[in-house]
Structure formats: structure tokens, C-alpha cells
Amino acid sequence: MAALDAILNDIDTDLENALERLFAFLRIPSISTEPAHAGDCRAAAAWLAQDLTALGFETSVEDTSLHPVVLATKPKPGAPHVLFYGHYDVQPVDPLDLWTTPPFEPRIASDAEGRKTIVGRGSSDDKGQVMTFVEACRAHIAMSGELPCGVTILIEGAEESGSQGLPEWVAANRDRLGCDVVLVCDTGMWDRTTPAITSSLRGLAYFEVKVTCADRDLHSGFFGGAARNPIHVLAKIIADLHDEDGRVTIPGFYDGVHERPPEVLEQWRGLGLTPETLLGPIGLKEPAGERGRMPIELVQSRPSCDANGIIGGYTGEGTKTVIASTASAKISFRLVDDQDPKVLAERFEAFVRERVPSDCTVDVITYKGSRAISLPFDMPQLGAAKAALAEEWGVPAVTVGAGGSIPIVGDFKRLLNRDTLLIGFGLDDDRIHSPNEKYDLTSFHKGTRSWARILAALGQG
Amino acid sequence: MAALDAILNDIDTDLENALERLFAFLRIPSISTEPAHAGDCRAAAAWLAQDLTALGFETSVEDTSLHPVVLATKPKPGAPHVLFYGHYDVQPVDPLDLWTTPPFEPRIASDAEGRKTIVGRGSSDDKGQVMTFVEACRAHIAMSGELPCGVTILIEGAEESGSQGLPEWVAANRDRLGCDVVLVCDTGMWDRTTPAITSSLRGLAYFEVKVTCADRDLHSGFFGGAARNPIHVLAKIIADLHDEDGRVTIPGFYDGVHERPPEVLEQWRGLGLTPETLLGPIGLKEPAGERGRMPIELVQSRPSCDANGIIGGYTGEGTKTVIASTASAKISFRLVDDQDPKVLAERFEAFVRERVPSDCTVDVITYKGSRAISLPFDMPQLGAAKAALAEEWGVPAVTVGAGGSIPIVGDFKRLLNRDTLLIGFGLDDDRIHSPNEKYDLTSFHKGTRSWARILAALGQG
Numbered sequence: 001m002a003a004l005d006a007i008l009n010d011i012d013t014d015l016e017n018a019l020e021r022l023f024a025f026l027r028i029p030s031i032s033t034e035p036a037h038a039g040d041c042r043a044a045a046a047w048l049a050q051d052l053t054a055l056g057f058e059t060s061v062e063d064t065s066l067h068p069v070v071l072a073t074k075p076k077p078g079a080p081h082v083l084f085y086g087h088y089d090v091q092p093v094d095p096l097d098l099w100t101t102p103p104f105e106p107r108i109a110s111d112a113e114g115r116k117t118i119v120g121r122g123s124s125d126d127k128g129q130v131m132t133f134v135e136a137c138r139a140h141i142a143m144s145g146e147l148p149c150g151v152t153i154l155i156e157g158a159e160e161s162g163s164q165g166l167p168e169w170v171a172a173n174r175d176r177l178g179c180d181v182v183l184v185c186d187t188g189m190w191d192r193t194t195p196a197i198t199s200s201l202r203g204l205a206y207f208e209v210k211v212t213c214a215d216r217d218l219h220s221g222f223f224g225g226a227a228r229n230p231i232h233v234l235a236k237i238i239a240d241l242h243d244e245d246g247r248v249t250i251p252g253f254y255d256g257v258h259e260r261p262p263e264v265l266e267q268w269r270g271l272g273l274t275p276e277t278l279l280g281p282i283g284l285k286e287p288a289g290e291r292g293r294m295p296i297e298l299v300q301s302r303p304s305c306d307a308n309g310i311i312g313g314y315t316g317e318g319t320k321t322v323i324a325s326t327a328s329a330k331i332s333f334r335l336v337d338d339q340d341p342k343v344l345a346e347r348f349e350a351f352v353r354e355r356v357p358s359d360c361t362v363d364v365i366t367y368k369g370s371r372a373i374s375l376p377f378d379m380p381q382l383g384a385a386k387a388a389l390a391e392e393w394g395v396p397a398v399t400v401g402a403g404g405s406i407p408i409v410g411d412f413k414r415l416l417n418r419d420t421l422l423i424g425f426g427l428d429d430d431r432i433h434s435p436n437e438k439y440d441l442t443s444f445h446k447g448t449r450s451w452a453r454i455l456a457a458l459g460q461g
Numbered sequence: 462m463a464a465l466d467a468i469l470n471d472i473d474t475d476l477e478n479a480l481e482r483l484f485a486f487l488r489i490p491s492i493s494t495e496p497a498h499a500g501d502c503r504a505a506a507a508w509l510a511q512d513l514t515a516l517g518f519e520t521s522v523e524d525t526s527l528h529p530v531v532l533a534t535k536p537k538p539g540a541p542h543v544l545f546y547g548h549y550d551v552q553p554v555d556p557l558d559l560w561t562t563p564p565f566e567p568r569i570a571s572d573a574e575g576r577k578t579i580v581g582r583g584s585s586d587d588k589g590q591v592m593t594f595v596e597a598c599r600a601h602i603a604m605s606g607e608l609p610c611g612v613t614i615l616i617e618g619a620e621e622s623g624s625q626g627l628p629e630w631v632a633a634n635r636d637r638l639g640c641d642v643v644l645v646c647d648t649g650m651w652d653r654t655t656p657a658i659t660s661s662l663r664g665l666a667y668f669e670v671k672v673t674c675a676d677r678d679l680h681s682g683f684f685g686g687a688a689r690n691p692i693h694v695l696a697k698i699i700a701d702l703h704d705e706d707g708r709v710t711i712p713g714f715y716d717g718v719h720e721r722p723p724e725v726l727e728q729w730r731g732l733g734l735t736p737e738t739l740l741g742p743i744g745l746k747e748p749a750g751e752r753g754r755m756p757i758e759l760v761q762s763r764p765s766c767d768a769n770g771i772i773g774g775y776t777g778e779g780t781k782t783v784i785a786s787t788a789s790a791k792i793s794f795r796l797v798d799d800q801d802p803k804v805l806a807e808r809f810e811a812f813v814r815e816r817v818p819s820d821c822t823v824d825v826i827t828y829k830g831s832r833a834i835s836l837p838f839d840m841p842q843l844g845a846a847k848a849a850l851a852e853e854w855g856v857p858a859v860t861v862g863a864g865g866s867i868p869i870v871g872d873f874k875r876l877l878n879r880d881t882l883l884i885g886f887g888l889d890d891d892r893i894h895s896p897n898e899k900y901d902l903t904s905f906h907k908g909t910r911s912w913a914r915i916l917a918a919l920g921q922g
Contacts, residue, residue: 033779092777161779202682206780215744217895221663221863224795225750225765226739231790232768235699238692278687283676285820289686304686307693308783313770314791316553318494318622319667319828321793322769322894329692330775332782334685359746367780402682433783434678
């Protein structure tokens, strides 16, 4: 096997080519939640499969109930084996008019300080992150003709659709996914200079609520004051979801939520974070959630509830004096500790139905939910990965909880009985899920180098 | 002058041609609130001007600050003079997918009972109603070579845009609008067999509220529980607008609202209306407004508040875990008696601003408002019109209050010092402002005959 220095050097000198490959991947508009882009999801899977085949992986593209997965394996008998997971699908791009350049025409941008970024939908979430791992494999293979450990790569295409179909596919293919540890690159760094390993993730429960009142749109002049307005019904439901102290009011919602021990709270307090630290960069000042808790505590250890979208009535230019027949909202919850998304689904639906007048109807759609997860601190691979990250970045890697949800991590534990190291190079200002998503060039370059080091370290395990 | 019977007979035998003319008018998609249809508004004005010119009116199309008005005059020295007002603009057509046939391809439909209707946007509101008056003039002129009284016809193109520009145009042209009485055909019958004259109209105040929290869309995993959600802020504002008893909570909102005298309430009670009478046909049962008041009282004599539209965050298919940067709603009020839309605008904006957190921003747009109006019961022309309607329909015409607003009626009173007879042939199930708008063939045919009789009666005044 080549010396690690040669491999890292190869990554440095091949950076331009690596960016060209990433750009080709980013140009495919693989939006999994929009049926019109199903063909693009398939194209993204095919692109990746071709790239991994060229690297010598035994590769296949396999159907699930939504979009296909890419499965690529390069065994190394006698060595440890890792399973790398990521996703090739991306978020929708609306509102499109807020993008400075088209979302699927990736480009390198420079800010006033000379910081270079890769701009485009999926640059950070998750195509750019996936390619840090693929490029690290490429460098090992280019310099050594082999990988330091056995590697299986599983890249799905429905993560932004709640990983629809993936748990069933994993369950049916668990004998092809044997490994010592799972690696995921879909999380962030602590800050621009400090790498992080994510040790806990909030769960998710996602619903859509559609209220129907009259059987047609009405003229507000004729019916205003007598006919029920579904926007009012929905607004009341959303307003009722939180009390004056920012707590969620659904009965039993906090069942299974545990207070963090005093030493953890003390450690958070010691970070010297103010509300401005988290909220200043997005133009806000006042924490909005449960009163009396630190922002870091709110996003890492507390459940939350957000209306993610709402629509009803006339939303065009100017005025229309209409009372709509229907109005609908998407409402989701982030879960922690032992909160059960199935129990919440029942309680949420009851909460909603109680607030819908008897002559109106409501449909509640429950999308896939996931429990929160947390990793054991004594994982053997954790120390090796932390050391490798520290060597690359020159500072110790911190272990953090993350607010987001990666449901499949729980499925890997349940179905494969394996824990997951969540190591990613995203930054808080990456604007994932928003217009002008970007990935720092440093994240991409040093992320690739980090994985090269981690693979080498795990190969020695 | 020809006998009235000959004129009515001409209307009967010319019905097919009258429908062809109306269909040509309905095919022009003159949606005044959508800038893309400005050319269509101009085309509708031109179509009407050409038709009126052919009838011998001195006609012009004149610019206002939004869409042009059509002004057509046929004086008759020594005879009374009437000013007829209507509008050629129509409502937007969304949601388009709920239309059974395209909104601007008018057609005759028959229901199971053999009732025939004219289906298409504007068939009832207001092109079909306008053409009842034009066709009545046509029959008089065809049979007699003249009209029984002097007639000025003013058809505007911005009624669905709050009559933007019209009051200014009327003020600047008041010497060309001299008349004894104003006639308007933009209201409804009491039911399918009973004609009505509308003697009062609610006013209108219309606002748009846009709340902005963070300066970008956020990932709910990273920020949920800590960042303010503008959909929640807006939902709280809307929910707060009514109390548990259905009353509007804006301080001072009911200033200037008068209770109806006991005899009026008694008369309403005597009608034997149940909530089902008004709400059953639209699929509802429970009155939604102020508790303890009759539905007819709510829509005819009480003010109301409705959110006419709301939008924010992700509204596409499936899920997106986003916390939106902005959310906005259109909110309007129907006003009665002495409520002042300008005073309400100040109170509403204060009410909204009190509910927006200090680190968020809100824009409140105030669209044009109008006060409520009511007509004197001793108008000399009222008796003549009621008698003419009774002859046509075989039952007495009822005098009613209407929930809707026709702001220009107040302007005619203020600028021309003339009262307005509101006589229309729309029905409650016409679905104006909704998909599949229709106008009963009977409304069109007997409406035309009604105007022929009314013109003859007023000419004798």
C-alpha cells in the first residue's frame, strides 16, 4: 500500500478533475419528491454506478418502491469492512427566483474574503459529501491499486422523501450489507476549522393536514360571517400547537423526553454561546422555542414542531374576495430520546380532529417518521476516526448532537445491528434546503483528505 | 314607440343571437387582477364599444389608471335619463383543474331537471348581467328606433380590482354622467322565481400581510425549536382575529355598527330561515360567525372578517423539512353602517404589528376600501321598477340587503348625488368567483325582458 502522504498528495493534484466529476453529478436535477424528476433520479443513480464501476467496484442499480439505490462493493478478505451510506437525491429548488444562478448549473464562487464555494442544489446535501468519500476511495485505488479495508457503498435516492422504500430494501438485502461499522457523510462540522462527529440525531414525524369546509369556493360578500373558513380552522390548529411558553401543547407530547444531566447543560453553558451565535447569522435575535432553555439545548436535545408549509384560497396578485373551500398545511415534529413517532401520529391526529367543526372534514396524511438515535461513546472505530480528523484539521474533532434526522441510521442499527459514524463537512451557512445551496471548497477538498485518512486508520483496525 | 309586447316578443325570438353575442364577450379572458390579461381587458372594452356603437350609442373607450372604461350615451331630450353601470372584467379562474370545461369556452349546460345554464367565467359576474341591459336596449331600438328614456352606459374593467381608477375618472367626468337615477345589474334574485332589488350593501376593507422572520429558508432539523417560524406568527394573528364567540377582536372594530331595529329582526325571523337554508346548499350546517345571530342577520347586517388566502413554505407534493423565511395572507373585512375602512386600516395594522416578534418584520398592504351603503326607501324610481319586475315574474319583487360590496355605488352618491337601483338576476348557486361559474338561461332571458319593462316604466316617469 502506498504511503498516506502519496495518497493525500494525489487528492491535492487531482482536485480540478474531482470538481469536474462532482459538477457532472450536480447537473442532474434528481429531486426525489417531485414525480416529474423520477427520470433524473434514475440518471443520477446511473452516473454514480458508472463512476464506481470504473473504480473497480462490483456495482448494481436496484429498484425500490420509489427511486433506485446504487450498491457497490469492493471486498478485502481479512480486513475490516465498512458500509458507506449517502444519497444522490436533492431537495426541491423553490423559490427558484431567489437563486442567483440556476440551481443545476454548479459553479465556483468567491466571497469578499476569498473563500471559495461550490454553489448548486446538492453541493452540500448530499452529492458533494458523497463525493468526498468516493474521491478518497479513488485516490487510494490510484496510488495502491486497492482500498485499505473492504468497502460497500450504498447510495439511495429517496432520502429527501423520508427514505421511502429503503428500510424494506435493506431488510431484504441484509446479507449483502455485512460490515463492521457504517459510515455516513451527511452532517456538518462544528465550525469552518473544527471537524465534528455527530453522536445523536433527532427523529422526525411529518404530517399533512387538509381542512375542507364548504363544498366550493364562496364569495365573501355573500357568505362572510356565516360560512366556516378553512384558513381560520387551520390557523387555529397551528396557533394552538404551542403555548405562551413555546411548549408543544399536544397531550403527552413530552412523554419519553429526558432532561439532559447537569454536567451536559454545564458543558453547553461553558461554550459561551448566546442566542446571537446561532440566530445572528440568519438575521434573528430572539430564540422562539421553549422559554428558559439555551438555543443549543433546544436544537440538540429538545423536540420541536414546525409548520413547513401552508396554502389556501387566493394567493395571486391583488385581491379576490373568496372564502376557500379547502386549506392545507404540512406540519412536522423533531423528536428526541424515546418519543415514538407512531404514538405521536395518533395524538396529533386527535388534536387536529378536536379542532375541526363537525360540518367540516379533515384529512391527515402521515408521512414516514423516525425515532431519535444516539451512538455508544465506546465504539472502537470512534477513536480512530477522531484521531484521523484531528491530524487533517490540526484541532481535535468534537462530538456533537445534531438537530436533523437521518432515519436510516436507526434502520441500520435495527436491521444490521451496526452503529454508524456520522462524519460530515457541511457548514451551518451551506443553505441546504434553501436557494443558493453551497459547499465550501475546503469542505470538499479536506473532506476527501479526511476520508482518505479515516479509511487508512480503519484498515488497521 | 312600439308596444311593449312587441319588444318583449323580439327579445324572445332573438334569444339565440343574444346568446351568440354574450358568448363572444365571455370568450375574452378579461381578468383585471392579473397584469398578463391587461390586453384582454382592453379587448373586452373594444368589443363592447363596437356593439354599443352599432346600436347608435355615441361611444368611447377611455383610459383610467388601470383598465379602460366604456362610456356610451344615447340622449332623449325631455325624457328622464338613466346611468347604467356594470363591469366587463372577471375574477381569476384558479383552481383551474376544478373547472369541468375551460372557463373561457362558454357553453349551455342542462341539469337533471332540464334547467339550462350558461357556464363560463363572467357568465353571471358580470358580463351576463351587463348584456341583459344591453339586449333590452337593443330590442327597444329594433322595434321603436329609439329608447324610452335617455341612457348612458358606463362599463368599467377593474371592479374585481376594487374599481381602481374609477372614482377618479367619475370625478373628472361628472358633467358627462348627469342622470336621474343609476341602475346597476351586479346583484342577485331572492330565489329562482322571485326578483329582488338590493337596498343595502356591505362595505369592504382588504389587506395583505407578509411576515418575514429569518433572512433565508432554514432546515427545520438545524433550527427547529430555536428559530421563529413566520407561518406560526401569521397563524396566531389569524386565530386571534376572532374570539370564542365568533366576534372580531380588533379593538374598536364594532364602532359604528348599529343593531337592527326589533321589527327588522322580527321580519327576518318570520322568513322561517334555518342555518340549513343558507348553508345547506354549500355543504355546511353550523353558522360560523357571531354566536346567537341568525345567518341572514350575519351576512346582511353584521361586519365580518375572512382570510381570503394564505401561502408560506413548501406547498408542493411530499415533504420538505423547511422553516420558511416568509409567509403571507390576504385578509378582508365586510363593513356595515358607519364603519370607516380608513380607521379600520389603522387599527388592523396595529393589531398585526403587536403580534410580530421584535426581530421579525411585517408588511401590511392596504387595498382600496369602501363604506357600506343603503338606499332611501322613498326613491321615486323604486316603485316603478318593483312594478315592472312583478309583471315580468308574476310575483312581487322583494327588497333585500346584500352581503357583497359595490364600492362605486357610494361614489355615485358622493360625486353625482344620485341613488342607485341595484337590480340583478344572479342566483346563490351561480358560483361567481369559483370554478364552473354559471348564469341561468332564465336569468339571462327574463332579466333582459325585465330591463325592457323597467326602461319603459322609467321612460314614463
